[in-house]
Amino acid sequence: MTAVAETSTPQASVPLKLSLALGSGTVLQALNSSMIAVAIVPIATYFGSSSGTAWVISALYIATAVTAPAAGRLGSILGAKRVYLAGLGLIAAGSILGSLAPSLGWLIAARILLGIGTATQYPNAMTVIREYADRHRAQTRSAIATLTICAQSVVALGPTLGGLLVGTLGWQSIMWVNLPFVVVTAVWVFFAAPSDSALPDRAGAAALFKSLDPLGITLFLALTTSTMLFLLSLAEHAKWYLVPSTALFAFLFVWWERRTTSAFIDVRAIARNRALSMTLGRTLLTYTAFYCIFFGLPQWLQVARGMSPISAGLFMLPVAAVGIFATMSASRVYGKFGARITLLIGTAALAVGGILIAFVESSSTPLVALLLIAAILGIPNGFNNMGNQNLINSVTTSADVGTAIGLYRTIQYIGANLAAVVIELTMRGTIDDAGLHRTGGTIAVIGIALLVGVVFSRTLRSR
Structure with a gap:
């Protein structure tokens, strides 16, 4: 890559x-x-x-x-x-x-x-x-x-x-x-x-199978499944016995991918490509915060505010609408100013949204104010997605971009499961205002950490 x-x-x-x-x-x-x-x-x-x-x-x-x-x-x-x-x-x-x-x-x-x-x-x-x-x-x-x-x-x-x-x-x-x-x-x-292009003929079938790196895919399957099962268990009864197996699969996967000549995921190239590795790490934190919003708010609206599922779903429309507008705006910002400015706007909006959830949003907050906060939460969705995905596209070859974007999506769903754990820990079994404020505080901390990282990133500054 x-x-x-x-x-x-x-x-x-x-x-x-x-x-x-x-x-x-x-x-x-x-x-x-x-x-x-x-x-x-x-x-x-x-x-x-x-x-x-x-x-x-x-x-x-x-x-x-x-x-x-x-x-x-x-x-x-x-x-x-x-x-x-x-x-x-x-x-x-x-x-x-x-x-x-x-x-x-x-x-x-x-x-x-x-x-x-x-x-x-x-x-x-x-x-x-x-x-x-x-x-x-x-x-x-x-x-x-x-x-x-x-x-x-x-x-x-x-x-x-x-x-x-x-x-x-x-x-x-x-x-x-x-x-x-x-x-x-x-x-x-x-x-x-x-x-x-034309499919490989029979003579190339064996080479094709080898180039797919079946052992690497199997080890990646075992690593990802073990990791996600452990993360899912944290919400109820942590399955700590999965930690050693996850570590073993991680070691075997990295060892094999460094050894084979046709790696499923070229871990050496990712390590060398600092821009790609940093973008994937930033993506994990970004999606953890995003899914805290996406999963946490509808639950709180139904339990603490007494909304129906349909009403709670309609409440998320400003997040979607502003997210679409923010994505189109972020495309123009990226084209004119590059990834750093795009991500600065996205991470700053994420930090502001987390602070508003932590200190403003409550069961007594007027509905208009809640809708305004929901609209603000749509901004980081568009800007962070556009900044990170364009970065991945620009730092990988056309042959590798599909695998790199696949990794991006994998990390997205690991972030989703991390968010489920965060919500369970911050709500502490009761979906109320105090739990929402703790969740908002976590989102704000993630947003601030991402903002600081973007400001001081040498990779983004050089680009």
Whole structure:
């Protein structure tokens, strides 16, 4: 993953029809990871028990975290368009299985299929865009902004859409609603995206399998699964016995990836590429704070403010709306001033939002003030996403950008599970104003730490 950048002045942008087509598929990951939040109670009622329902949420996160880098790597070998379309097929299969699931176990299996399918979209969309830009000397900022809006900013729309679907059509509706998206996206991408190169012949099949680094993928699967299982356990009864196994898998994974000639994730290159490693570390903290907001606020609104799930979902609309506007604004700021200024705005807004939650927001706060705070919380979503994702695009080659973005998505969902732990620890079993203030304080500390890091970062200053 050698550092490269757009060194010449591009003559055009990636066509909007291409980025919109690719972005339409990335919407599915955002919606499926967030609509489920309002469906858990009806699912538990339908199957007669709440035991195991947490895995309905976690199964998708784990599957996505593990699959995203592998999907990016597979796309660079077999063709990003092919892998993107194959992922849509898995989403359709998972949606049908989930809507007809006879038991909770089958529903969890369907969510795993959904996680694998949705994990293929974003890394391979980035690869298609980067390859197009390299061939046509086009700039990628506007295309990345489109993908960011589709893949991340619409997350906040999930609870609203999910609440409406579950309230009117039952929990199964959040599964089959994927099918029209799949059909439209598949047709759109098939005609809008450039064709991939020819598949390897039989003689190259063995070399292809070896280049995928199956042992590296297996060790990465074991490491990611063990890590996420441990993080999930912290919210209830910590499974400390997973720590030694996680450390062992981490050692074996790094050892093998440094040793093999066809590494799944080139850990040596990441270590050498300081800009990439710093961006991935910053992403972990950023998403931990983001999901503290995304998971914490709706729960507090329902319990402490007495809102219905639909009302709480509607309350998140300002986060989404401002996030979309902030993403478009951040694209222009990045193009004019670069990553450092973009991230300064994003991290400063995150710190301010955390401070407002910690010291202003309470059960007696007027609704208008709450909506204003929600709007402010949409600013860091757009600016931090655009700053970090453009950085990853500029410091990796077109062959490696899919894997790097896959890692970005993996870290995003590790951050989501860290946020669940943070919320559990700060709320201390009771969702009230005091717990919300502690959560807000944690968000503020993360925002301030990120802000200081951006201010004093030599890597960002040099860029």
